[in-house]
Amino acid sequence: MVVDVLTGTFTVKSGHAQMLKGGVIMDVVTPDQARIAQESGAVAVMALERVPADIRADGGVARMSDPTMISQIIDAVSIPVMAKCRIGHFVEAQILQAMGVDYVDESEVLTPADEAHHVWKHDFAVPFVCGCRDLGEALRRISEGAAMIRTKGEAGTGDVVEAVRHMRAVQGAIRKLRTLPDDEMVVEARDLRVSLDLLQQTREEGRLPVVNFAAGGVATPADAALMMQLGADGVFVGSGIFKSGDPARRAHAIVQAVTHYQDPHILADVSKNLGEAMVGISARSIPAEQLLATRSV
Amino acid sequence: MNIGVLAVQGDFAEHCHVLRTIGATAIEVRLPDHLAGLDGLIIPGGESTTLSRLMSLYGLREPVARMASSGKAVWGTCAGMIMLANEITEADPVPLQLMDVGVQRNAFGRQVDSFEQALAIRGFGDDEYHGIFIRAPVIIRVGAGVDVLAALPDGRPVAVQQGKLLATSFHPELTADARVHRYFVALAGGPSFDPDAPAIAAPRVR
Numbered sequence: 001m002v003v004d005v006l007t008g009t010f011t012v013k014s015g016h017a018q019m020l021k022g023g024v025i026m027d028v029v030t031p032d033q034a035r036i037a038q039e040s041g042a043v044a045v046m047a048l049e050r051v052p053a054d055i056r057a058d059g060g061v062a063r064m065s066d067p068t069m070i071s072q073i074i075d076a077v078s079i080p081v082m083a084k085c086r087i088g089h090f091v092e093a094q095i096l097q098a099m100g101v102d103y104v105d106e107s108e109v110l111t112p113a114d115e116a117h118h119v120w121k122h123d124f125a126v127p128f129v130c131g132c133r134d135l136g137e138a139l140r141r142i143s144e145g146a147a148m149i150r151t152k153g154e155a156g157t158g159d160v161v162e163a164v165r166h167m168r169a170v171q172g173a174i175r176k177l178r179t180l181p182d183d184e185m186v187v188e189a190r191d192l193r194v195s196l197d198l199l200q201q202t203r204e205e206g207r208l209p210v211v212n213f214a215a216g217g218v219a220t221p222a223d224a225a226l227m228m229q230l231g232a233d234g235v236f237v238g239s240g241i242f243k244s245g246d247p248a249r250r251a252h253a254i255v256q257a258v259t260h261y262q263d264p265h266i267l268a269d270v271s272k273n274l275g276e277a278m279v280g281i282s283a284r285s286i287p288a289e290q291l292l293a294t295r296s297v
Numbered sequence: 298m299n300i301g302v303l304a305v306q307g308d309f310a311e312h313c314h315v316l317r318t319i320g321a322t323a324i325e326v327r328l329p330d331h332l333a334g335l336d337g338l339i340i341p342g343g344e345s346t347t348l349s350r351l352m353s354l355y356g357l358r359e360p361v362a363r364m365a366s367s368g369k370a371v372w373g374t375c376a377g378m379i380m381l382a383n384e385i386t387e388a389d390p391v392p393l394q395l396m397d398v399g400v401q402r403n404a405f406g407r408q409v410d411s412f413e414q415a416l417a418i419r420g421f422g423d424d425e426y427h428g429i430f431i432r433a434p435v436i437i438r439v440g441a442g443v444d445v446l447a448a449l450p451d452g453r454p455v456a457v458q459q460g461k462l463l464a465t466s467f468h469p470e471l472t473a474d475a476r477v478h479r480y481f482v483a484l485a486g487g488p489s490f491d492p493d494a495p496a497i498a499a500p501r502v503r
Contacts, residue, residue: 005414012411015431015471018502019342019375022306041351043306043344078387079344080408080432102408102432125409205501233502259305259327259351 008125010147016080016103016127017148017211020044020234024224024255025213027051027238029069031076033247040251044080044103046236047073052109052156052292053239053278062110064092067099074100082129087296088114097126103148104128106141108295109155109238115296121145131215133166135173136192137297138208143195149208151232152293153216156239158280160217160226162293167214167230177203207231216293219244219278221257221271228261245275298487301326301335303361305351307343307376310503311470315478318497321487329360337370337461337485340377342431342468345402348376349390358393365395370461370485378464379434386437396459397440404435404453404466416467418447418456421476422492428455428467435466461485473499 006012023043028034034045049065050058064085074081080102085092087106092113096104106119108131121128122145131152132138138149151170153163173192177199180188185203189196201209214227215236224235235258237251244250253270260266288294300316302309304325313323316339326332338361340348352358365371373381382392382400392400405412411432415425426447436454439445447456447465455466456477461484469477473496483490 005412007410007412009413011413011429011471012408012431014502015429015468016408016411018308018311018471019344019431021308021310021343022304023344023347038346041347043347078389078402079346097409100407100409127408207502209502211502255347256351256354263327 013127013147014210017129020080020213021211022258023234024251024258025082025234025236026241026251027236028073028242031072033242034073034076036248037241037251038077038079040248041255042079042251043234044082045073045077046082046084046105046238048084051239051242053158053243054156055109056156056290064089064095064110067095070096070099070101084110085119086110087112088117088119090119093119093124093126093128097124101126106130106146108152108292112296118144118296121147129213131293132170133293133297134169135202136194138170138212139192139194139198139202142208142210143198146210148211148213150213150215150236153214153218154283154286155216155292157217157283157286158219158240158243158278159283160219160223162283163214163217163227164230166216166293167227167232170208170212171231174202174207178206217283218254219280220274221253221267224254224257225261225267228258234258240278243278250274298322298336298482298485299324299334300482300485301332301338303338303340303348303357303377305355305357306347307341308468308470309341311500312339312341312374314503315470315475315497316482319475319479319482321482326357327355329356332360332364335364335369336487337372337481338364339481340371340373340380341470342375342377345376345379345390348380349392352380353391362393362395365462368461370463370481371395372463372465372481374465374468374470375431375433378466381462381464383440396457396462396464397443398436398457398464399438400434401437402434403432405430405433408432414449416447416455418477419444420446420490420492424492426476427472427474429471430455430467433466436464471500473497
Protein backbone atom coordinates (compact mmCIF):
# COMPACT_ATOMS: atom_id res chain seq x y z
CA MET A 1 0.00 0.00 0.00
CA VAL A 2 1.33 3.45 -0.92
CA VAL A 3 0.67 5.94 1.83
CA ASP A 4 0.96 9.59 0.93
CA VAL A 5 2.26 11.76 3.72
CA LEU A 6 2.30 15.45 2.92
CA THR A 7 4.51 17.84 4.88
CA GLY A 8 5.07 21.59 4.53
CA THR A 9 1.61 22.17 3.05
CA PHE A 10 -0.11 25.51 3.42
CA THR A 11 -2.75 23.72 5.52
CA VAL A 12 -0.26 22.61 8.19
CA LYS A 13 1.57 25.96 8.03
CA SER A 14 -1.50 28.17 8.45
CA GLY A 15 -3.08 25.53 10.72
CA HIS A 16 -0.23 25.92 13.17
CA ALA A 17 -1.08 29.62 13.49
CA GLN A 18 -4.69 28.63 14.17
CA MET A 19 -3.47 26.67 17.21
CA LEU A 20 -1.77 29.82 18.54
CA LYS A 21 -5.01 31.83 18.50
CA GLY A 22 -6.11 33.41 21.75
CA GLY A 23 -2.52 33.28 22.91
CA VAL A 24 0.51 35.46 23.61
CA ILE A 25 3.86 35.11 21.84
CA MET A 26 6.71 36.62 23.82
CA ASP A 27 10.13 37.94 22.77
CA VAL A 28 12.93 36.29 24.75
CA VAL A 29 16.70 36.72 24.59
CA THR A 30 17.87 33.91 26.94
CA PRO A 31 16.80 30.34 27.81
CA ASP A 32 15.81 31.59 31.28
CA GLN A 33 13.46 34.16 29.79
CA ALA A 34 12.03 31.45 27.52
CA ARG A 35 11.30 29.29 30.57
CA ILE A 36 9.63 32.24 32.33
CA ALA A 37 7.50 32.83 29.21
CA GLN A 38 6.43 29.17 29.04
CA GLU A 39 5.72 29.10 32.78
CA SER A 40 3.56 32.20 32.38
CA GLY A 41 1.41 30.54 29.71
CA ALA A 42 2.92 31.87 26.46
CA VAL A 43 1.84 29.86 23.38
CA ALA A 44 5.24 30.41 21.73
CA VAL A 45 8.43 32.40 22.14
CA MET A 46 10.33 34.57 19.67
CA ALA A 47 14.04 33.90 20.14
CA LEU A 48 16.24 36.91 19.43
CA GLU A 49 19.51 38.48 20.59
CA ARG A 50 18.09 41.86 21.45
CA VAL A 51 14.51 42.95 22.04
CA PRO A 52 13.32 45.70 19.67
CA ALA A 53 13.73 48.43 22.32
CA ASP A 54 17.46 47.61 22.47
CA ILE A 55 17.80 47.27 18.70
CA ARG A 56 16.29 50.74 18.46
CA ALA A 57 18.63 52.13 21.14
CA ASP A 58 21.78 50.45 19.79
CA GLY A 59 21.33 51.42 16.13
CA GLY A 60 23.56 49.73 13.54
CA VAL A 61 22.58 46.74 11.40
CA ALA A 62 20.27 44.20 13.08
CA ARG A 63 20.59 40.64 11.69
CA MET A 64 19.37 37.11 12.37
CA SER A 65 20.38 35.98 15.87
CA ASP A 66 23.32 33.66 16.56
CA PRO A 67 22.12 30.08 15.94
CA THR A 68 23.74 28.95 19.22
CA MET A 69 21.40 31.17 21.17
CA ILE A 70 18.36 30.06 19.18
CA SER A 71 19.29 26.38 19.71
CA GLN A 72 19.61 26.93 23.46
CA ILE A 73 16.13 28.39 23.56
CA ILE A 74 14.75 25.51 21.45
CA ASP A 75 16.24 23.12 24.01
CA ALA A 76 14.89 25.07 26.98
CA VAL A 77 11.14 24.92 26.20
CA SER A 78 8.52 22.55 24.76
CA ILE A 79 6.36 25.31 23.24
CA PRO A 80 6.99 26.46 19.64
CA VAL A 81 10.02 28.67 19.00
CA MET A 82 9.95 31.43 16.39
CA ALA A 83 12.93 33.41 15.12
CA LYS A 84 13.39 36.45 12.89
CA CYS A 85 15.09 36.77 9.52
CA ARG A 86 15.70 40.03 7.70
CA ILE A 87 13.15 41.01 5.07
CA GLY A 88 14.18 39.38 1.79
CA HIS A 89 17.04 37.41 3.37
CA PHE A 90 16.04 33.96 2.18
CA VAL A 91 19.33 32.41 3.29
CA GLU A 92 18.76 33.44 6.90
CA ALA A 93 15.34 31.80 6.48
CA GLN A 94 16.94 28.62 5.12
CA ILE A 95 19.23 28.50 8.15
CA LEU A 96 16.36 28.98 10.59
CA GLN A 97 14.37 26.23 8.85
CA ALA A 98 17.36 23.86 8.98
CA MET A 99 17.68 24.52 12.72
CA GLY A 100 14.13 23.37 13.37
CA VAL A 101 12.64 26.76 14.21
CA ASP A 102 8.82 26.36 14.21
CA TYR A 103 7.94 29.73 12.63
CA VAL A 104 10.05 32.35 10.84
CA ASP A 105 9.20 36.02 11.32
CA GLU A 106 10.32 37.96 8.25
CA SER A 107 10.62 41.10 10.29
CA GLU A 108 10.95 44.82 9.78
CA VAL A 109 12.53 44.96 13.24
CA LEU A 110 15.75 43.67 11.64
CA THR A 111 17.50 45.74 8.99
CA PRO A 112 16.01 44.76 5.60
CA ALA A 113 18.30 42.78 3.26
CA ASP A 114 16.19 43.56 0.19
CA GLU A 115 14.14 46.72 -0.22
CA ALA A 116 12.23 45.44 -3.26
CA HIS A 117 11.52 41.75 -2.63
CA HIS A 118 10.34 39.68 0.27
CA VAL A 119 11.22 36.00 0.69
CA TRP A 120 9.21 33.70 -1.62
CA LYS A 121 7.77 31.81 1.31
CA HIS A 122 5.95 29.11 -0.67
CA ASP A 123 9.31 27.39 -1.18
CA PHE A 124 9.72 26.68 2.53
CA ALA A 125 8.32 23.89 4.73
CA VAL A 126 8.62 26.15 7.76
CA PRO A 127 5.76 28.66 8.03
CA PHE A 128 6.30 32.43 7.99
CA VAL A 129 4.65 35.31 9.80
CA CYS A 130 4.97 38.78 8.26
CA GLY A 131 4.04 42.28 9.40
CA CYS A 132 1.53 44.62 7.79
CA ARG A 133 0.16 48.11 8.29
CA ASP A 134 -2.92 47.72 6.11
CA LEU A 135 -4.93 45.23 4.08
CA GLY A 136 -2.88 45.59 0.90
CA GLU A 137 0.36 44.84 2.70
CA ALA A 138 -1.22 41.84 4.46
CA LEU A 139 -2.52 40.32 1.22
CA ARG A 140 0.78 40.90 -0.60
CA ARG A 141 2.57 38.96 2.12
CA ILE A 142 -0.02 36.17 1.95
CA SER A 143 0.49 36.01 -1.84
CA GLU A 144 4.18 35.45 -1.19
CA GLY A 145 3.29 32.55 1.12
CA ALA A 146 2.93 34.05 4.61
CA ALA A 147 0.86 31.62 6.70
CA MET A 148 0.25 34.15 9.46
CA ILE A 149 0.10 37.94 9.63
CA ARG A 150 0.77 40.38 12.43
CA THR A 151 -0.05 44.04 12.33
CA LYS A 152 3.25 45.88 12.74
CA GLY A 153 2.61 48.60 15.25
CA GLU A 154 5.89 50.29 16.11
CA ALA A 155 8.17 47.76 17.78
CA GLY A 156 10.25 48.66 20.82
CA THR A 157 8.21 51.71 21.83
CA GLY A 158 5.74 50.43 24.41
CA ASP A 159 3.31 52.81 22.68
CA VAL A 160 0.22 50.99 21.41
CA VAL A 161 -0.95 53.78 19.09
CA GLU A 162 0.55 52.37 15.89
CA ALA A 163 -0.69 48.85 16.66
CA VAL A 164 -4.19 50.30 16.98
CA ARG A 165 -3.81 52.29 13.78
CA HIS A 166 -2.71 49.23 11.79
CA MET A 167 -5.36 46.89 13.21
CA ARG A 168 -8.10 49.45 12.52
CA ALA A 169 -6.73 49.94 9.00
CA VAL A 170 -6.92 46.20 8.23
CA GLN A 171 -10.34 45.66 9.82
CA GLY A 172 -11.76 48.85 8.32
CA ALA A 173 -10.61 47.91 4.83
CA ILE A 174 -12.25 44.49 5.18
CA ARG A 175 -15.51 46.09 6.34
CA LYS A 176 -15.36 48.40 3.33
CA LEU A 177 -14.84 45.42 0.99
CA ARG A 178 -18.07 43.88 2.15
CA THR A 179 -19.98 46.90 0.85
CA LEU A 180 -18.28 47.02 -2.58
CA PRO A 181 -20.21 45.87 -5.64
CA ASP A 182 -18.48 43.24 -7.79
CA ASP A 183 -17.58 45.71 -10.52
CA GLU A 184 -15.59 47.91 -8.14
CA MET A 185 -13.45 45.06 -6.88
CA VAL A 186 -11.02 45.20 -9.80
CA VAL A 187 -10.12 48.79 -9.09
CA GLU A 188 -9.88 48.06 -5.39
CA ALA A 189 -7.46 45.20 -6.10
CA ARG A 190 -5.39 47.50 -8.31
CA ASP A 191 -5.33 50.25 -5.68
CA LEU A 192 -4.28 47.81 -2.97
CA ARG A 193 -1.76 46.15 -5.35
CA VAL A 194 -3.14 42.68 -4.62
CA SER A 195 -4.66 39.87 -6.65
CA LEU A 196 -8.39 40.03 -7.33
CA ASP A 197 -8.79 36.39 -6.26
CA LEU A 198 -7.31 36.95 -2.84
CA LEU A 199 -9.32 40.13 -2.39
CA GLN A 200 -12.55 38.33 -3.29
CA GLN A 201 -11.69 35.54 -0.87
CA THR A 202 -11.12 38.11 1.89
CA ARG A 203 -14.47 39.76 1.11
CA GLU A 204 -16.29 36.42 1.21
CA GLU A 205 -14.73 35.35 4.48
CA GLY A 206 -15.04 38.80 6.08
CA ARG A 207 -11.58 38.45 7.57
CA LEU A 208 -7.97 37.87 6.55
CA PRO A 209 -7.60 34.37 5.13
CA VAL A 210 -4.88 33.59 7.71
CA VAL A 211 -4.51 34.23 11.43
CA ASN A 212 -3.71 37.86 12.32
CA PHE A 213 -1.98 38.78 15.58
CA ALA A 214 -1.32 42.29 16.90
CA ALA A 215 2.25 43.42 17.56
CA GLY A 216 4.43 46.46 18.15
CA GLY A 217 3.79 48.44 21.33
CA VAL A 218 1.70 46.19 23.58
CA ALA A 219 2.89 46.80 27.15
CA THR A 220 -0.05 46.14 29.51
CA PRO A 221 -2.92 43.64 29.94
CA ALA A 222 -5.28 46.43 28.90
CA ASP A 223 -3.28 47.01 25.69
CA ALA A 224 -3.51 43.29 24.89
CA ALA A 225 -7.28 43.19 25.50
CA LEU A 226 -7.70 46.35 23.42
CA MET A 227 -6.04 44.66 20.44
CA MET A 228 -8.22 41.57 20.92
CA GLN A 229 -11.40 43.65 21.03
CA LEU A 230 -10.26 45.39 17.85
CA GLY A 231 -10.17 41.99 16.15
CA ALA A 232 -6.71 40.50 16.74
CA ASP A 233 -6.53 36.69 16.93
CA GLY A 234 -3.74 36.93 19.53
CA VAL A 235 -0.88 39.17 20.60
CA PHE A 236 2.90 39.42 20.25
CA VAL A 237 4.62 41.14 23.16
CA GLY A 238 8.17 42.17 22.43
CA SER A 239 10.00 44.51 24.75
CA GLY A 240 6.90 45.01 26.94
CA ILE A 241 7.53 42.02 29.20
CA PHE A 242 11.25 41.69 29.79
CA LYS A 243 11.79 45.48 29.85
CA SER A 244 9.28 45.79 32.71
CA GLY A 245 9.82 45.66 36.47
CA ASP A 246 8.34 42.19 37.12
CA PRO A 247 8.41 40.20 33.86
CA ALA A 248 6.91 36.91 35.15
CA ARG A 249 3.97 38.65 36.75
CA ARG A 250 3.32 40.89 33.76
CA ALA A 251 3.62 37.98 31.32
CA HIS A 252 1.11 35.95 33.31
CA ALA A 253 -1.28 38.91 33.47
CA ILE A 254 -1.13 39.53 29.71
CA VAL A 255 -1.85 35.84 29.02
CA GLN A 256 -4.99 36.06 31.16
CA ALA A 257 -6.00 39.36 29.56
CA VAL A 258 -5.95 37.76 26.10
CA THR A 259 -8.20 34.89 27.24
CA HIS A 260 -10.62 37.12 29.16
CA TYR A 261 -10.37 40.15 26.88
CA GLN A 262 -14.11 40.77 27.07
CA ASP A 263 -14.34 40.67 30.87
CA PRO A 264 -13.38 44.05 32.44
CA HIS A 265 -13.59 42.64 35.98
CA ILE A 266 -10.94 40.02 35.26
CA LEU A 267 -8.91 42.64 33.37
CA ALA A 268 -9.01 44.87 36.46
CA ASP A 269 -7.84 42.00 38.67
CA VAL A 270 -4.94 40.99 36.48
CA SER A 271 -3.83 44.62 36.03
CA LYS A 272 -3.17 45.09 39.76
CA ASN A 273 0.34 45.40 41.23
CA LEU A 274 2.29 44.58 38.10
CA GLY A 275 5.21 46.85 38.96
CA GLU A 276 6.73 49.26 36.47
CA ALA A 277 5.72 48.96 32.83
CA MET A 278 8.48 49.47 30.27
CA VAL A 279 9.34 53.15 30.09
CA GLY A 280 8.63 53.44 26.42
CA ILE A 281 8.91 56.23 23.88
CA SER A 282 6.06 57.97 22.14
CA ALA A 283 5.84 56.68 18.56
CA ARG A 284 5.04 60.25 17.49
CA SER A 285 8.42 61.49 18.76
CA ILE A 286 10.36 59.14 16.46
CA PRO A 287 11.75 60.73 13.28
CA ALA A 288 10.22 59.22 10.11
CA GLU A 289 13.53 57.70 8.98
CA GLN A 290 13.79 55.74 12.25
CA LEU A 291 10.34 54.14 12.06
CA LEU A 292 10.47 50.36 11.63
CA ALA A 293 6.93 49.88 10.29
CA THR A 294 7.56 51.71 7.02
CA ARG A 295 10.42 49.41 5.93
CA SER A 296 9.87 47.26 2.80
CA VAL A 297 6.12 47.34 2.41
CA MET B 298 -27.60 19.82 21.69
CA ASN B 299 -25.50 22.23 23.76
CA ILE B 300 -21.83 21.52 23.16
CA GLY B 301 -19.27 23.55 25.05
CA VAL B 302 -15.89 24.34 23.55
CA LEU B 303 -13.10 25.24 25.98
CA ALA B 304 -12.20 28.77 24.85
CA VAL B 305 -9.26 29.72 27.06
CA GLN B 306 -6.86 29.43 24.10
CA GLY B 307 -6.60 27.61 20.77
CA ASP B 308 -8.76 27.03 17.71
CA PHE B 309 -12.08 26.98 19.58
CA ALA B 310 -13.79 29.20 16.99
CA GLU B 311 -13.18 26.58 14.28
CA HIS B 312 -14.82 23.88 16.43
CA CYS B 313 -17.76 26.18 17.19
CA HIS B 314 -18.23 26.80 13.48
CA VAL B 315 -18.36 23.10 12.60
CA LEU B 316 -20.78 22.41 15.47
CA ARG B 317 -23.14 25.19 14.36
CA THR B 318 -22.96 24.02 10.75
CA ILE B 319 -24.19 20.55 11.73
CA GLY B 320 -27.02 21.94 13.85
CA ALA B 321 -25.61 21.87 17.38
CA THR B 322 -25.44 24.85 19.72
CA ALA B 323 -21.82 25.80 20.45
CA ILE B 324 -20.98 27.56 23.71
CA GLU B 325 -17.55 29.06 24.50
CA VAL B 326 -16.30 27.99 27.92
CA ARG B 327 -13.83 30.25 29.75
CA LEU B 328 -15.09 29.96 33.33
CA PRO B 329 -16.68 27.11 35.35
CA ASP B 330 -20.14 28.79 35.17
CA HIS B 331 -20.12 28.32 31.41
CA LEU B 332 -20.27 24.52 31.85
CA ALA B 333 -23.84 24.58 33.18
CA GLY B 334 -26.37 22.77 31.01
CA LEU B 335 -23.90 21.33 28.51
CA ASP B 336 -24.42 17.95 26.84
CA GLY B 337 -20.76 17.65 25.91
CA LEU B 338 -17.44 19.49 25.89
CA ILE B 339 -14.65 19.81 23.34
CA ILE B 340 -11.09 20.70 24.39
CA PRO B 341 -9.64 22.15 21.18
CA GLY B 342 -6.22 22.31 19.61
CA GLY B 343 -3.88 24.88 21.09
CA GLU B 344 -0.81 24.95 23.30
CA SER B 345 -1.25 22.33 26.02
CA THR B 346 1.00 24.08 28.56
CA THR B 347 -1.15 27.21 28.17
CA LEU B 348 -4.43 25.26 28.42
CA SER B 349 -3.14 23.46 31.51
CA ARG B 350 -2.26 26.68 33.33
CA LEU B 351 -5.45 28.54 32.46
CA MET B 352 -7.63 25.56 33.41
CA SER B 353 -5.95 25.48 36.84
CA LEU B 354 -6.08 29.22 37.34
CA TYR B 355 -9.79 29.55 36.63
CA GLY B 356 -10.90 26.40 38.46
CA LEU B 357 -11.92 24.40 35.38
CA ARG B 358 -10.17 21.10 36.13
CA GLU B 359 -12.50 19.76 38.80
CA PRO B 360 -15.81 20.66 37.09
CA VAL B 361 -14.62 19.23 33.76
CA ALA B 362 -13.57 16.01 35.51
CA ARG B 363 -16.98 15.90 37.21
CA MET B 364 -18.69 16.35 33.85
CA ALA B 365 -16.77 13.40 32.44
CA SER B 366 -17.42 11.17 35.45
CA SER B 367 -21.15 11.98 35.33
CA GLY B 368 -21.27 10.43 31.86
CA LYS B 369 -21.16 13.55 29.68
CA ALA B 370 -19.26 13.31 26.40
CA VAL B 371 -15.84 14.99 26.27
CA TRP B 372 -13.57 15.16 23.20
CA GLY B 373 -10.02 16.45 22.98
CA THR B 374 -8.22 17.29 19.73
CA CYS B 375 -4.40 17.48 19.73
CA ALA B 376 -3.64 19.62 22.81
CA GLY B 377 -7.09 18.54 24.05
CA MET B 378 -6.04 14.90 23.75
CA ILE B 379 -2.96 15.65 25.85
CA MET B 380 -5.22 17.19 28.50
CA LEU B 381 -7.51 14.11 28.61
CA ALA B 382 -4.65 11.62 29.05
CA ASN B 383 -3.89 9.73 32.23
CA GLU B 384 -0.17 10.35 31.81
CA ILE B 385 2.19 12.10 29.43
CA THR B 386 5.92 11.70 28.89
CA GLU B 387 6.81 15.07 30.47
CA ALA B 388 6.11 16.71 33.83
CA ASP B 389 4.45 19.71 32.19
CA PRO B 390 1.60 20.21 31.25
CA VAL B 391 -0.49 18.48 33.91
CA PRO B 392 -3.23 16.40 32.26
CA LEU B 393 -6.78 15.93 33.59
CA GLN B 394 -6.32 12.13 33.83
CA LEU B 395 -9.75 11.29 32.43
CA MET B 396 -8.82 8.64 29.84
CA ASP B 397 -6.73 5.53 30.41
CA VAL B 398 -4.11 6.37 27.80
CA GLY B 399 -0.50 7.54 27.81
CA VAL B 400 0.42 10.35 25.42
CA GLN B 401 3.66 11.70 24.01
CA ARG B 402 3.67 15.41 23.04
CA ASN B 403 5.26 16.64 19.80
CA ALA B 404 5.71 12.99 18.87
CA PHE B 405 6.62 13.60 15.24
CA GLY B 406 9.20 16.37 15.68
CA ARG B 407 8.99 20.09 15.09
CA GLN B 408 6.62 22.15 12.92
CA VAL B 409 8.45 21.24 9.67
CA ASP B 410 7.46 17.63 10.41
CA SER B 411 3.73 18.44 10.69
CA PHE B 412 1.83 16.46 8.05
CA GLU B 413 -1.41 15.48 6.36
CA GLN B 414 -2.34 11.85 5.89
CA ALA B 415 -5.45 9.85 5.03
CA LEU B 416 -6.78 7.65 7.85
CA ALA B 417 -9.28 4.80 8.06
CA ILE B 418 -11.57 5.44 11.05
CA ARG B 419 -13.52 2.51 12.44
CA GLY B 420 -17.24 2.85 11.76
CA PHE B 421 -16.79 5.63 9.20
CA GLY B 422 -17.25 3.41 6.13
CA ASP B 423 -14.91 3.19 3.15
CA ASP B 424 -14.21 6.90 2.81
CA GLU B 425 -10.88 7.72 4.38
CA TYR B 426 -10.60 10.66 6.74
CA HIS B 427 -8.23 13.54 6.00
CA GLY B 428 -5.95 13.70 9.03
CA ILE B 429 -4.16 17.00 9.71
CA PHE B 430 -1.37 16.57 12.27
CA ILE B 431 0.27 19.75 13.61
CA ARG B 432 3.10 19.29 16.12
CA ALA B 433 0.87 16.40 17.01
CA PRO B 434 0.86 14.10 20.03
CA VAL B 435 0.54 10.34 19.71
CA ILE B 436 -0.87 7.67 22.01
CA ILE B 437 1.83 5.40 23.42
CA ARG B 438 -0.24 3.37 25.90
CA VAL B 439 -3.83 2.18 25.49
CA GLY B 440 -5.66 1.02 28.65
CA ALA B 441 -7.93 -2.04 28.78
CA GLY B 442 -11.23 -0.17 28.40
CA VAL B 443 -10.06 2.01 25.51
CA ASP B 444 -10.98 1.36 21.84
CA VAL B 445 -8.62 2.40 19.08
CA LEU B 446 -10.69 4.01 16.28
CA ALA B 447 -7.79 4.94 14.00
CA ALA B 448 -4.07 4.34 13.77
CA LEU B 449 -1.20 5.40 11.54
CA PRO B 450 0.18 2.83 9.06
CA ASP B 451 2.92 2.03 11.61
CA GLY B 452 0.22 1.07 14.12
CA ARG B 453 0.43 4.05 16.46
CA PRO B 454 -3.09 5.02 17.63
CA VAL B 455 -4.29 8.53 16.75
CA ALA B 456 -8.01 8.30 17.63
CA VAL B 457 -9.33 6.54 20.74
CA GLN B 458 -12.58 6.23 22.63
CA GLN B 459 -13.35 5.22 26.19
CA GLY B 460 -17.08 5.26 26.87
CA LYS B 461 -18.17 8.79 26.01
CA LEU B 462 -14.64 10.17 26.00
CA LEU B 463 -12.99 10.72 22.62
CA ALA B 464 -9.46 11.83 21.73
CA THR B 465 -7.83 12.57 18.37
CA SER B 466 -4.21 13.52 17.60
CA PHE B 467 -5.40 15.32 14.48
CA HIS B 468 -7.66 18.29 13.75
CA PRO B 469 -11.13 17.48 12.32
CA GLU B 470 -12.05 21.15 12.88
CA LEU B 471 -9.64 22.14 10.07
CA THR B 472 -11.38 19.99 7.43
CA ALA B 473 -14.68 20.08 5.57
CA ASP B 474 -15.37 16.53 6.75
CA ALA B 475 -17.66 16.91 9.77
CA ARG B 476 -17.95 13.18 10.48
CA VAL B 477 -15.95 13.25 13.72
CA HIS B 478 -18.04 16.17 15.00
CA ARG B 479 -21.25 14.32 14.05
CA TYR B 480 -19.90 11.20 15.78
CA PHE B 481 -19.20 13.24 18.92
CA VAL B 482 -22.59 14.97 18.93
CA ALA B 483 -24.17 11.49 18.70
CA LEU B 484 -22.06 10.38 21.69
CA ALA B 485 -23.35 13.41 23.59
CA GLY B 486 -26.92 12.24 22.97
CA GLY B 487 -27.68 13.97 19.67
CA PRO B 488 -28.93 12.46 16.39
CA SER B 489 -27.50 9.00 15.70
CA PHE B 490 -24.29 8.97 13.65
CA ASP B 491 -24.64 8.70 9.88
CA PRO B 492 -21.22 8.18 8.25
CA ASP B 493 -22.70 9.18 4.88
CA ALA B 494 -23.83 12.67 5.96
CA PRO B 495 -22.59 15.28 3.48
CA ALA B 496 -19.38 17.30 3.94
CA ILE B 497 -19.67 20.94 5.00
CA ALA B 498 -18.32 24.03 3.21
CA ALA B 499 -14.55 24.36 2.83
CA PRO B 500 -12.87 25.21 6.13
CA ARG B 501 -11.49 28.66 6.80
CA VAL B 502 -9.94 30.56 9.65
CA ARG B 503 -12.57 31.76 12.12
